[in-house]
Amino acid sequence: MTDDPALFESMRAELFSAVIADALDAAGFRNQIMRHDIRPLFPEAIAVGRAMTVLSVDVYHIPEEPYKLELEAVDALKTGDVLVAQTNGSVRSSLWGELLTTAATVRGARGAVIDGFTRDALSITRMKFPLFVRGIAPFDSKGRSDVIAYGVPVECGGVRVEPGDIVFGDNDGIVAIPRSVEKTVIEAAFEKVRGERIVKLALENGMSATDAFRKYGIL
């Protein structure tokens, strides 16, 4: 397998969350698909990279140093990272916004997946930053939520993500690939993409779905 940047580019160009999910299923990892209510800001958004994890929680007072760990986490982003944030179901604070998108982009981040809210959604869409969120709202996080750790395991969209796991998000949703099966799963996904093209052609030519599945074993 090639180094990360080249790998991520070819994954972005050729793979889909659905085929990666199928490859994860085949490898026995059947709980790697995040909850469906985390959605991309725009349909063409594709985020692929290694997880930089963030754990944010709701608070009800202004901490001594507001934003401290959140800013640290963004400053620590490296080329090829995807920020993956858990907010524990917050519906009263927005973790992300235009300025953090700017800082993340400058550092080479390849997207963000937030089980929480963003603000500045239209500006971020115009910047073409592949951002996946549970909602949009104009909240400042100061005194509403606080990042208490980063670089720790989190659950995002119901899926456990370890720092450094590859995450892949597109218009269908987001999957996280555990390190131990990374190579197998990605190779199997590239393989399956090819098979699906053949089945689609057969169906377009009028083969019944039953026969196509019997012949190719793909759906």
Next chain:
Amino acid sequence: MTDDPALFESMRAELFSAVIADALDAAGFRNQIMRHDIRPLFPEAIAVGRAMTVLSVDVYHIPEEPYKLELEAVDALKTGDVLVAQTNGSVRSSLWGELLTTAATVRGARGAVIDGFTRDALSITRMKFPLFVRGIAPFDSKGRSDVIAYGVPVECGGVRVEPGDIVFGDNDGIVAIPRSVEKTVIEAAFEKVRGERIVKLALENGMSATDAFRKYGIL
């Protein structure tokens, strides 16, 4: 009333789910509008045709013949059919995808309404297939859900649908028309469309909403 294909074309060209809903209300059928969380993949999607019903349920083991009845149901679709599927609130499986869309399109289906999830949403949008779903997620259904029957009564979006009922979905939502009032309701809907144009003109010319309703009895 004309035969189905011509009727469906004129319904698609001139009617709206809202006027059909009003005509159903007037006929005393006030529970024919599906839950609002079943949405079209793209705003211009219009599905109109007779219901081919499918009943899918969540499972936790891989059945002996995965996909069997689902593939049969798709292969049984006829010109003018709209697939109407109930998944019993599943949030962990996707019933539909690009390959099934391809097979359904080849067979002449005029859309699908799924009280559940699809994957391959972007491809299906590009194919302009009028698909209405409760969510998007990259799940394979194998070992997650299974079709246990088709051609049976179902409840989709909270509305009972019998096989063969006409369903109509557009950007406002989806309505199902019971057989017994099909002719009356569709005729009344065509009639109401004409009335609304007149009221809109009157309002644009400055008539008060109160006066317009008093004069035309339409809102």
Next chain:
Amino acid sequence: MTDDPALFESMRAELFSAVIADALDAAGFRNQIMRHDIRPLFPEAIAVGRAMTVLSVDVYHIPEEPYKLELEAVDALKTGDVLVAQTNGSVRSSLWGELLTTAATVRGARGAVIDGFTRDALSITRMKFPLFVRGIAPFDSKGRSDVIAYGVPVECGGVRVEPGDIVFGDNDGIVAIPRSVEKTVIEAAFEKVRGERIVKLALENGMSATDAFRKYGIL
């Protein structure tokens, strides 16, 4: 501060719900952001004006004079008003539609924020009317819901709104500005917009997020 129409125009041109929310926070009003599930019909929608409040409730019989207070409320809209409606969580009726949009537009209304449903969503989008709603569905309100008061305090999206309060909605969400801090908050919002541009430039030039926040105190 200038008169309302000029003020609303410059607010629409230069402000965002997010900076107004920040200014409200700074003034000690931290509960002025509506629930995130009230969304604009189209991303560029901006509604700004003074609240004309409406209170609608679900009913299960056809009232003696259906639509009466609803029509009165729409007819009472004045230039610069934004209709703000509470439906008490209704999921079985649509308060708004194309004809009311037409009547409201003719009267100079600058948008509507409805903690409830609309129908005719595609037509209203084409009319570019800035409408914010909790959902889309083809229900007629007759026999399903009824306006029982207008021009009274309501809670919309969880925020108390008094008649005459300025409301501002854009793609990030909706905020309501209490009368008592109106002048302060709007001035502070204009000020913050300027500050954010400077920080964005600094971040684009590679300053760390931590340093930028330390230097400018803005995030």
Next chain:
Amino acid sequence: MTDDPALFESMRAELFSAVIADALDAAGFRNQIMRHDIRPLFPEAIAVGRAMTVLSVDVYHIPEEPYKLELEAVDALKTGDVLVAQTNGSVRSSLWGELLTTAATVRGARGAVIDGFTRDALSITRMKFPLFVRGIAPFDSKGRSDVIAYGVPVECGGVRVEPGDIVFGDNDGIVAIPRSVEKTVIEAAFEKVRGERIVKLALENGMSATDAFRKYGIL
């Protein structure tokens, strides 16, 4: 069929919501069971009588005459009535309490079914008043909710109830019997109670469930 008081007494002594539900199913009325989150204050509570319907809605200002229609409705209760109230999903007001229970009891009411909240739950339990509610909370309704009609059709727990319909609530839940099938349904319910006793005896004596259902057709 006997007059109401005697009928209600024998229903209370011998019937269950479950057998009445079965009899309603058999008569083709399959949507007469209220949502399961409306629960009795104490397990032995049984409410049976004719529905006196009340429609309450959330408000955000103190009405001119707070409590007016609510007090009228309670004063209008007659012997054998069960108050059936819809609050449109309110979670911020309590419709019922000890003083209304006292007034209702004096007037001969045989219970209350409220798709909403009560307060004074412990006192009402001590009074043995058969009250069914969706929740308990210490809210005063003044300025939070208001009764806008009584003696009109309502939906309570998802079931349409007309004034005068017989409602029956016990520890399993609440059913409403439409007037048109009242006699048939109640007679069939008395009949089914007898059948179930026989089946229970057979099962206690070791007959298999499969055989018992085959022999008696009852489950």
Next chain:
Amino acid sequence: MTDDPALFESMRAELFSAVIADALDAAGFRNQIMRHDIRPLFPEAIAVGRAMTVLSVDVYHIPEEPYKLELEAVDALKTGDVLVAQTNGSVRSSLWGELLTTAATVRGARGAVIDGFTRDALSITRMKFPLFVRGIAPFDSKGRSDVIAYGVPVECGGVRVEPGDIVFGDNDGIVAIPRSVEKTVIEAAFEKVRGERIVKLALENGMSATDAFRKYGIL
């Protein structure tokens, strides 16, 4: 007003959450009643005292010193305190249990109100410790949740509670009394209890609810 222990005893003996809620309403504090899904473990539970606040959040890794701040908070409880804990909606960890109840009781705590889960519910009930929770589940909190602060403002059941505020919980629910109106509200509550007894007597003697409210102004 007397010192706390004597005050709390007389409040426990004579007051109800409902009359305190009414007194808070009258003082203009209308958002002091916690969400109805926080319930006592047993119907006779009454918790009254000053809030010792705790803020717990969900985590997905075992912290360096698990339980550290939670144990500190419990050890810091003083006679007359009621522990008031926010868990940010956690449904995967239990904050409380029998051993913490034992420690809290030894320190003189007068109850606990937890917007979260407990375990050992039956033992705690047998100890007659007035515990109010959102749910019961056998989770250990280690690696699932962590207390990140205590003695800070929190929102519990949707109500902002400052350390030292008096909270009162009984079978109807829980109210929090802001410091600034403590004296007024408690005095008014004692007063209202007396009024309600008179009205109840009048109603028992057959006065109509309408007349009783007109005469006494109490409901």
Next chain:
Amino acid sequence: MTDDPALFESMRAELFSAVIADALDAAGFRNQIMRHDIRPLFPEAIAVGRAMTVLSVDVYHIPEEPYKLELEAVDALKTGDVLVAQTNGSVRSSLWGELLTTAATVRGARGAVIDGFTRDALSITRMKFPLFVRGIAPFDSKGRSDVIAYGVPVECGGVRVEPGDIVFGDNDGIVAIPRSVEKTVIEAAFEKVRGERIVKLALENGMSATDAFRKYGIL
């Protein structure tokens, strides 16, 4: 380890769901606690035995042989079994009732855990059958739900249960013990029960919670 009946008796007499959950955590199985909304019908209910799994789904037509697999499953119960049923979130049917309880008791079943509804709750409570359910409602299952398989893996309360796994439910909730760690987990649970008694004594004697945890490592 002893044979099942003796083992189950000593587990029922001495263990708690909480200590078993702790032992499962220690063995690295941290997702074995069912969702907290599955509750026992009465506080003293304890169910312990091997899982006989059932998979039920909602249907909208009366199957050819209603109840068929459900009756078979009940007839197949053996001494020491606990029926564990998944209904895929059904809120419109009751899987269980008095007659099935009777049949199950006669066959030696030691309880039932149903991620769904029961009816006849009061009778079942009087029979002291340890039944755990998500809700109570008087629905007949005929034409509302149907058992499509038994003896297959299911997810109940969010936990995967294989046929034959030991499940243990008490007032705190329900845990399922995977076969592979059965022996280890149960032995560790018996061990932990002893440790907790010592800590409780220390706390009752005034030791601080911090010191107790430092000394005994138990909370």
